[in-house]
Amino acid sequence: MAKAAFLTIVALTTTVPAVSADRVTGRASVIDGDTIEVAGQRIRFNGIDAPESWQLCNDAAGRKxxxxxxxxxxxxxxxxASRPVTCDFVSWDRYHRMVANCSRADGQSVNHWLVRNGHALDWPPYSHGAFAADQAAAEAERAGMWQGTFSPPWEVRAARCGGS
Known part of the structure; x- marks a missing residue:
């Protein structure tokens, strides 16, 4: 009986995400290109901005x-490809989401990867240029959004919704 109880405790502790005031670790559900949810906590990636789910860009041939x-x-x-994700707290945003720097289990930064692969932009008012080199590399390689033309997500939101 004691062995069964021990195995139950081990199973529960290995499947329950770790959440603290400064760090969240667990399996992420993607909300959009710059927001995930882990253990019921919405997390916005620090210093970057990805296009909105409804946003259109133009590919290399000019097609939307x-x-x-x-x-x-x-x-x-x-x-x-490498679970779980760990997110380190930076601040709270106006939508009560945790703003964080996140990494996969293999240590790769999610924030840097998104910008480096052209799926998000460095957002200088919040990043202070932390992702500028990643963005320059993505642009030079015409990765992701850089294959064609697009408007920065903060401009698209401002035009559609009146804010960022």
């Missing part, structure tokens, strides 16, 4: 495509 959906799908695939 849902770049926000592409970003979210790419993020989901990236996170699935």
């Amino acid at each position: 495509y849902q770049c926000g959906k592409v970003a979210a799908d790419a993020l989901d695939e990236f996170l699935a």
Whole structure:
């Protein structure tokens, strides 16, 4: 009986996400290209901005495509390759989401990966240029959104919703 209780405790502690005031670790559900949910906590990636799910961009041939959906799908695939994700608290945003720097189980930064692969942009007012080199590399390689033309997500939101 004691062995069964011990195994139950081990099973519960290995499947329950770890949540503290400064760090959240667990399996992520992708909300959009720059927001995930872990253990019921919405987490916005610090210093970057990805296109909205409804946002359209133009590909290399000038055809419109849902770049926000592409970003979210790419993020989901990236996170699935090395679970769990760990997010370190930076601040709270006006929507009561945790703003964080996140990494996969293998240590790769999610924030840097998104920008480096052209699925998000460095957002200087919040990043202070932390992702500028990643963005320059993505632009030079015409990765992700850089394959064609797009408007920065903060401009698209401001035009559609009146804010960022």
